[in-house]
Amino acid sequence: MEQKDRIEEISERHGRPPVMAPGHTFATITDKISSIVLTRPVSLGWLMGVGFVALWTFILLFAVSYLFYQGVGIWGVNVPVGWGFAITNFVWWVGIGHAGTLISAILLLLRQSWRNSINRFAEAMTLFAVACAGLFPILHLGRPWLAYWLFPYPNTMNVWPQFRSPLVWDVFAVSTYFTISLLFWFQGLIPDLATLRDRAVNRYARTIYGFMAMGWRGSARHWKRYHTAYLLLAGLATPLVLSVHTVVSFDFTIAIVPGWHSTIFPPYFVAGAIYSGFAMVLILAIPIRYFYGLEDFVTMRHLENSGMIMLATGLIVAYGYIMEPFMAWFGGNKYDMYQFWDRAHGPYWWVFLALISMNVVIPQVLWIGKLRRSPFWLFVISLDVLIGMWIERVVIVVVSLHRDFLTSSWGMYYPTKWDWFTFLGTIGFFFLCMLLFLRVLPMISIFELRELLPEAEVKVEP
Amino acid sequence: MSLVPLYGLLAEFDNPTDLLLAARKAHDEGYRKMDGYSPFPVEGLAEAIGFERDRMPLVVLVGGLLGCVGGYLMQWWISADSYPLNVGGRPYHSWPAFFVVTFEVTVLCAGLSALFGMLGLNGLPMPYHPLFHVPRFEFASRDRFFLCIEASDPRFDVLETRRFLEGLGGHGISEVPY
Numbered sequence: 001m002e003q004k005d006r007i008e009e010i011s012e013r014h015g016r017p018p019v020m021a022p023g024h025t026f027a028t029i030t031d032k033i034s035s036i037v038l039t040r041p042v043s044l045g046w047l048m049g050v051g052f053v054a055l056w057t058f059i060l061l062f063a064v065s066y067l068f069y070q071g072v073g074i075w076g077v078n079v080p081v082g083w084g085f086a087i088t089n090f091v092w093w094v095g096i097g098h099a100g101t102l103i104s105a106i107l108l109l110l111r112q113s114w115r116n117s118i119n120r121f122a123e124a125m126t127l128f129a130v131a132c133a134g135l136f137p138i139l140h141l142g143r144p145w146l147a148y149w150l151f152p153y154p155n156t157m158n159v160w161p162q163f164r165s166p167l168v169w170d171v172f173a174v175s176t177y178f179t180i181s182l183l184f185w186f187q188g189l190i191p192d193l194a195t196l197r198d199r200a201v202n203r204y205a206r207t208i209y210g211f212m213a214m215g216w217r218g219s220a221r222h223w224k225r226y227h228t229a230y231l232l233l234a235g236l237a238t239p240l241v242l243s244v245h246t247v248v249s250f251d252f253t254i255a256i257v258p259g260w261h262s263t264i265f266p267p268y269f270v271a272g273a274i275y276s277g278f279a280m281v282l283i284l285a286i287p288i289r290y291f292y293g294l295e296d297f298v299t300m301r302h303l304e305n306s307g308m309i310m311l312a313t314g315l316i317v318a319y320g321y322i323m324e325p326f327m328a329w330f331g332g333n334k335y336d337m338y339q340f341w342d343r344a345h346g347p348y349w350w351v352f353l354a355l356i357s358m359n360v361v362i363p364q365v366l367w368i369g370k371l372r373r374s375p376f377w378l379f380v381i382s383l384d385v386l387i388g389m390w391i392e393r394v395v396i397v398v399v400s401l402h403r404d405f406l407t408s409s410w411g412m413y414y415p416t417k418w419d420w421f422t423f424l425g426t427i428g429f430f431f432l433c434m435l436l437f438l439r440v441l442p443m444i445s446i447f448e449l450r451e452l453l454p455e456a457e458v459k460v461e462p
Numbered sequence: 463m464s465l466v467p468l469y470g471l472l473a474e475f476d477n478p479t480d481l482l483l484a485a486r487k488a489h490d491e492g493y494r495k496m497d498g499y500s501p502f503p504v505e506g507l508a509e510a511i512g513f514e515r516d517r518m519p520l521v522v523l524v525g526g527l528l529g530c531v532g533g534y535l536m537q538w539w540i541s542a543d544s545y546p547l548n549v550g551g552r553p554y555h556s557w558p559a560f561f562v563v564t565f566e567v568t569v570l571c572a573g574l575s576a577l578f579g580m581l582g583l584n585g586l587p588m589p590y591h592p593l594f595h596v597p598r599f600e601f602a603s604r605d606r607f608f609l610c611i612e613a614s615d616p617r618f619d620v621l622e623t624r625r626f627l628e629g630l631g632g633h634g635i636s637e638v639p640y
Contacts, residue, residue: 214581220497
């Protein structure tokens with residue numbers, strides 16, 4: 001009986017669904033995941049999905065082309081609301097990426113083995129979300145073709161970036177974040193690419209995966225260095241993921257605008273990022289496990305854990321919402337106090353109402369275990385949280401800017417159809433990238449799932 | 463025996479425990495030039511084949527330190543020396559403001575040295591390797607475990623090593639040609 005499934009034993013003890021359905025071996029895990037990429041025929045559903053999101057992506061191309069032709073005047077940005085939807089969307093997309101790094105790095109260091117079946121596509125989600133995010137500040141520059149001026153490079157103009165500006169910090173934070181996420185993702189893929197190389201029957205597939213696997217052969221020496229490098233990368237990514245949204249929040253807090261100039265922003269931004277990120281993980285995981293029959297690997301346990309993380313981070317965000325007006329009142333600054341009065345009673349009161357109901361009130365139903373264990377309701381709540389977190393950024397960017405110190409410089413912000421096209425277009429682009437990823441790379445980390453099996457345990461004294 | 467020069471002898475095992483035990487016995491027998499192959503990292507296997515010096519932490523530390531010092535010096539040189547700019551009356555060398563970029567460049571350089579250091583020390587990319595000649599070896603990335611004793615080991619002898627590997631319970635012992 002000592003051979004008894006370790007995973008089952010633990011989950012039985014807690015009365016919770018297992019991390020992996022029983023009955024799997026190294027071979028069945030390998031074959032099941034690699035067959036999705038190698039042998040599963042291209043289905044009509046996938047083709048239609050790709051066709052649909054590709055058309056959707058055209059909305060983005062259309063909006064961006066017209067933007068290049070005409071300039072940022074086509075957007076609703078004005079004085080005083082200079083940042084508008086562009087920065088709202090940037091913050092929203094970067095935030096979504098955070099869950100991927102949390103799952104891949106922080107949960108790895110915390111030895112949360114359930115992460116092993118969702119880290120791969122969550123990391124892919126991070127990469128695509130950060131790619132969508134990076135688009136917005138560049139488009140918002142007005143002269144996007146000069147975006148490289150943000151990097152310090154020797155130039156004939158003899159000018160350099162201004163390193164006291166949070167906007168320059170942001171360039172470094174987001175580009176480092178993207179690079180490290182890519183490295184981590186690629187390193188995790190190397191052994192799986194070798195598996196695909198060895199399993200592929202098609203000569204082209206074998207060549208391409210073989211090229212990307214770089215001759216990986218699973219040597220003990222290689223694994224040793226690989227493991228060390230993987231842990232070190234996780235250790236580096238852990239402070240990094242906390243720092244990215246902190247730096248994003250510095251874009252706001254370093255300014256003196258009422259509603260922005262607050263020390264609670266960094267932790268509350270990071271919690272909000274993980275909140276929306278796990279919502280996106282669920283939005284992706286629930287259909288993927290259903291359509292690709294991966295209920296064995298992405299079990300109810302994963303969905304429920306993600307729901308609980310959403311609930312916890314959502315409460316941190318709610319705490320932030322309470323502390324912001326409290327500090328404004330406690331600080332006695334009349335501009336700050338007016339800002340929070342304006343949020344609830346000003347012309348954007350309905351946006352604030354939507355924010356509180358979608359981000360604070362509705363997600364409380366996650367306390368009910370029955371809803372937390374229902375994929376349908378988790379999907380609905382995740383959608384609600386994603387929209388709620390987007391609205392939060394609208395409140396921070398638009399509502400804070402529209403009325404600051406001088407009544408003479410108050411104004412209103414009205415998004416144009418081009419604002420909406422650009423924003424919605426990036427969602428199409430994101431799903432296009434995800435759908436292509438599902439077909440060409442293993443969406444679940446094969447070698448890390450093998451490690452979860454009881455057979456993987458070495459049964460001798462060290 | 464074959465006329466093709468030999469890379470080594472490859473024995474196949476069913477599970478990580480058998481492979482680890484075999485590797486330990488081979489090491490006790492005096493073999494040094496050998497390697498184990500598995501579809502996932504097997505705890506203790508690298509130590510069992512006598513691999514002690516994992517220099518990855520050092521590589522990453524050096525990368526991180528270079529990034530840290532380089533990132534800070536870059537900002538100091540740009541802001542205080544090459545292009546001094548008065549921003550809100552702050553000193554040219556305003557070190558607290560330089561923390562963020564220093565941190566980011568540190569993580570970036572350490573991360574790059576982790577991946578590329580791992581690949582470099584492992585000798586990857588290596589498109590050709592004699593082991594890929596063995597048809598069964600493709601299962602090393604699926605569910606089989608292998609131990610290869612290399613011909614360059616001074617104690618290596620085709621017949622004796624084969625007998626030794628058979629005695630370890632390894633099955634499907636195959637010669638690996640160059």
